[in-house]
Amino acid sequence: xxxxxxxxxxxxxxxTLNHQPRVAVVCPYDEGTCGAVAxxxxxxxxxxxxxxxxxxxxxxxxxxxxxxxxxxxxASTPAEAAAAGVRLARxxxxxxxMKGLVGTDVLLHAVLxxxxxxxxxxxxxxxxxxxxxxxxxxxxxxxxVAVIPYPTLEQRVxxxxxxxxxxxxxxxxxxxxxLIHFTEKVNPKFPNSVDYVELIKLAENGEFGDAVLGGPMDxxxxxxxxxxxxxxxxxxxxxxxxxxxxxxxxxxxxxxxTLSYFAKARMAGMLLGPDVPVVLPSRSDSADSKYNSLAxxxxxxx
Amino acid sequence: xxxxxxxxxxxxxxxTLNHQPRVAVVCPYDEGTCGAVAxxxxxxxxxxxxxxxxxxxxxxxxxxxxxxxxxxxxASTPAEAAAAGVRLARxxxxxxxMKGLVGTDVLLHAVLxxxxxxxxxxxxxxxxxxxxxxxxxxxxxxxxVAVIPYPTLEQRVxxxxxxxxxxxxxxxxxxxxxLIHFTEKVNPKFPNSVDYVELIKLAENGEFGDAVLGGPMDxxxxxxxxxxxxxxxxxxxxxxxxxxxxxxxxxxxxxxxTLSYFAKARMAGMLLGPDVPVVLPSRSDSADSKYNSLAxxxxxxx
Numbered sequence: 001x002x003x004x005x006x007x008x009x010x011x012x013x014x015x016t017l018n019h020q021p022r023v024a025v026v027c028p029y030d031e032g033t034c035g036a037v038a039x040x041x042x043x044x045x046x047x048x049x050x051x052x053x054x055x056x057x058x059x060x061x062x063x064x065x066x067x068x069x070x071x072x073x074x075a076s077t078p079a080e081a082a083a084a085g086v087r088l089a090r091x092x093x094x095x096x097x098m099k100g101l102v103g104t105d106v107l108l109h110a111v112l113x114x115x116x117x118x119x120x121x122x123x124x125x126x127x128x129x130x131x132x133x134x135x136x137x138x139x140x141x142x143x144x145v146a147v148i149p150y151p152t153l154e155q156r157v158x159x160x161x162x163x164x165x166x167x168x169x170x171x172x173x174x175x176x177x178x179l180i181h182f183t184e185k186v187n188p189k190f191p192n193s194v195d196y197v198e199l200i201k202l203a204e205n206g207e208f209g210d211a212v213l214g215g216p217m218d219x220x221x222x223x224x225x226x227x228x229x230x231x232x233x234x235x236x237x238x239x240x241x242x243x244x245x246x247x248x249x250x251x252x253x254x255x256x257x258t259l260s261y262f263a264k265a266r267m268a269g270m271l272l273g274p275d276v277p278v279v280l281p282s283r284s285d286s287a288d289s290k291y292n293s294l295a296x297x298x299x300x301x302x
Numbered sequence: 303x304x305x306x307x308x309x310x311x312x313x314x315x316x317x318t319l320n321h322q323p324r325v326a327v328v329c330p331y332d333e334g335t336c337g338a339v340a341x342x343x344x345x346x347x348x349x350x351x352x353x354x355x356x357x358x359x360x361x362x363x364x365x366x367x368x369x370x371x372x373x374x375x376x377a378s379t380p381a382e383a384a385a386a387g388v389r390l391a392r393x394x395x396x397x398x399x400m401k402g403l404v405g406t407d408v409l410l411h412a413v414l415x416x417x418x419x420x421x422x423x424x425x426x427x428x429x430x431x432x433x434x435x436x437x438x439x440x441x442x443x444x445x446x447v448a449v450i451p452y453p454t455l456e457q458r459v460x461x462x463x464x465x466x467x468x469x470x471x472x473x474x475x476x477x478x479x480x481l482i483h484f485t486e487k488v489n490p491k492f493p494n495s496v497d498y499v500e501l502i503k504l505a506e507n508g509e510f511g512d513a514v515l516g517g518p519m520d521x522x523x524x525x526x527x528x529x530x531x532x533x534x535x536x537x538x539x540x541x542x543x544x545x546x547x548x549x550x551x552x553x554x555x556x557x558x559x560t561l562s563y564f565a566k567a568r569m570a571g572m573l574l575g576p577d578v579p580v581v582l583p584s585r586s587d588s589a590d591s592k593y594n595s596l597a598x599x600x601x602x603x604x
Contacts, residue, residue: 133564145484149492182447182555190451220559220586227563227586250553253484257522258557261529262435262565284522284529 003171004299005138007266007292010170014045014298020069021045021301023279023294024094026085026102027052027078032281033100034060036290041066045298049073049094052081078102082110089118089276096297098279111274118275124148124158125273128166129256130296131265140223140259141167142244145252147271153195156245157202162272163243164211169299177203178222178241179215180251184233186216192247212236219244219255260289268292270300277301305473306601307440309568309594312472316347316600322371323347323603325581325596326396328387328404329354329380334583335402336362338592343368347600351375351396354383380404384412391420391578398599400581413576420577426450426460427575430468431558432598433567442525442561443469444546447554449573455497458547459504464574465545466513471601479505480524480543481517482553486535488518494549514538521546521557562591570594572602579603 004010028034028050040046041062048066050057051073057063063070073088075081082102088094097118099107111117112125119125127146130139143159144151151159160177167175179196186193193216203213214237220227225239246252259265267289271278277297281290306312330336330352342348343364350368352359353375359365365372375390377383384404390396399420401409413419414427421427429448432441445461446453453461462479469477481498488495495518505515516539522529527541548554561567569591573580579599583592 180552180556182551218559219556220563224563230586246556247552248550249484250482250549251556254482254521254548254553254556255560257520258560259564261522261526262561262567265564284532 006132007139007268007295010292010295010299011043011045014295015043017045017302019302020047021095021298022047022049022093023096023098023297024049024051024073024085024088025098025100026081026107027100028060028062029053029056029101032285032287032290033098034062035287036281036294037098038062038065039291040294040298041069046096046294049088051075051085051088052078052100078106079110082107083113083116086110086113086116086118089274090116094276095301096277096279096294097274098294098297099281104280107278107280111278119273120275123273124155124162125271126155126159126162127269128163128272129267129269130292131256131259131267133259133263133265138242139170140244141242142246142252142255144246144249145256146249146269149249153198156195156199157207160199160208160213160243160245163245164208166272166296166300167242169302172242173210175211175242176237176240177208177211177213177243177245178217178219178237179213180219180222180244180246181216182218184215184217184221184231190247192216214238214241215245266292268296270297272300308434309441309570309597312594312597312601313345313347316597317345319347319604321604322349323397323600324349324351324395325398325400325599326351326353326375326387326390327400327402328383328409329402330362330364331355331358331403334587334589334592335400336364337589338583338596339400340364340367341593342596342600343371348398348596351390353377353387353390354380354402380408381412384409385415385418388412388415388418388420391576392418396578397603398579398581398596399576400596400599401583406582409580409582413580421575422577425575426457426464427573428457428461428464429571430465430574431569431571432594433558433561433569435561435565435567440544441472442546443544444548444554444557446548446551447558448551448571451551455500458497458501459509462501462510462515462545462547465547466510468574468598468602469544471604474544475512477513477544478539478542479510479513479515479545479547480519480521480539481515482521482524482546482548483518484520486517486519486523486533492549494518516540516543568594570598572599574602
């Protein structure tokens with residue numbers, strides 16, 4: 001497939017596919033969720049199973065507007081709707097799970113349920129974000145801004161595997177992965193910088209297939225070739241990073257929020273690790289970001 | 303004094319002052335340092351003592367170009383130049399110390415020397431950055447992107463005191479301070495979020511004078527009122543933060559580098575805590591940022 005370098009190219013690519021993944025939307029009662037689902041239905045790249053109170057779902061107008069693309073799965077309480085959405089995913093009747101007007105903790109509780117959930121034992125639950133900064137010639141992927149505060153080496157290995165699976169869906173054949181730190185120096189005082197050396201060794205031994213890892217390096221070195229050259233850092237990743245792995249949730253989250261507010265970037269995000277991608281927008285996400293997240297999940301599950 | 307809301311207003315304000323602080327520039331041999339010093343001399347807001355090898359200093363052309371504003375202090379090695387620059391500051395013959403073509407570790411070694419240095423026992427060495435993002439109606443101040451990896455509660459108290467001293471020089475009479483975290487929830491798993499509660503109590507008891515502290519909150523909530531309103535967070539700081547205190551160096555550094563590269567912000571920075579402000583540009587800093595840092599230090603020492 002050809003390389004996808006923007007959200008516009010992503011949705012154009014999805015429109016060319018014959019198969020529309022089924023999104024189980026838990027409690028689709030709020031305007032933000034319904035607007036994003038309506039746009040994705042209208043653009044033809046998903047079908048939807050709306051899970052929750054039937055009269056509230058009908059009040060959104062979605063079933064009447066898209067009769068051939070929308071089904072309703074009744075559930076009375078948010079907890080029951082969450083469990084029903086997860087069950088649909090487990091029974092392979094839904095390809096994507098999306099959070100509507102239900103608490104994140106309620107939905108995650110159902111996802112992580114040991115008997116009835118959709119996260120296999122030993123699998124990692126992590127979050128991937130994709131951003132497009134105006135003027136940039138490619139998408140930037142990064143983890144983890146939301147789920148794992150301080151990943152261990154083992155968790156980072158699993159995280160990179162999950163993330164690279166997504167990058168390859170975007171046609172990035174030889175992903176460049178930047179291991180982010182505040183300096184390029186390795187120092188035992190900062191255990192993540194030592195883990196980075198291990199990760200690079202694993203990559204050189206083929207752990208991640210055709211992918212290049214570089215670091216420690218800061219976000220500017222990862223994305224701006226000029227900064228790397230001034231610092232004399234030589235790595236194929238410098239100025240060309242596709243995927244940024246952050247040292248901790250505070251730095252990842254700061255990157256995400258700063259790109260979004262100050263650099264006016266367009267955003268998408270989803271949870272990785274469960275049987276199906278989980279779209280879990282936060283309250284302050286824009287309608288555009290919710291729509292992009294649906295597109296991201298739709299590509300990831302194809 | 304009136305409020306300074308941009309770097310242009312900062313240098314305009316400095317030009318109106320009668321007194322020009324003396325900057326001891328250690329090893330001013332590189333183009334970046336000399337260019338910034340020349341511009342600041344030319345704009346009339348500093349005098350300079352160039353510390354190092356006499357013939358190398360004369361080769362820069364600065365002494366010939368600004369004969370009435372520039373002195374030379376001879377020193378043969380970079381370590382001797384660093385010690386000489388620090389001595390000038392200690393003897394109150396220099397008001398600002400600036401790093402040229404000398405290792406950061408060499409200069410800091412001289413600054414921190416127990417007998418001959420300029421950091422009093424019990425004082426904190428910290429770093430403050432100031433950014434102006436295009437289109438923003440104010441400057442953003444933040445700490446610590448460079449020196450203290452994981453500040454303790456006591457260090458944070460000292461850091462906020464030092465930072466607020468700078469903000470007040472910019473005419474910010476009632477600074478709003480955002481205590482940054484990845485979520486607004488306080489959780490003992492994240493000790494900095496617990497420290498933030500203590501800091502807010504201290505502020506309410508008058509520790510920081512006329513200043514408002516708020517948090518935990520993320521950078522978007524701190525700077526974007528709309529995000530705060532969507533999340534239902536009520537604090538005078540939301541969307542109006544003047545000073546951002548970061549949980550750790552990884553998140554602070556990520557904010558700094560992301561604003562600089564992706565949001566095209568103008569930057570300035572300096573070390574606080576020693577007897578005089580120390581301007582310590584990094585290799586990848588732009589000429590503009592070195593010049594702004596001199597202006598920042600010039601205001602701070604007035």
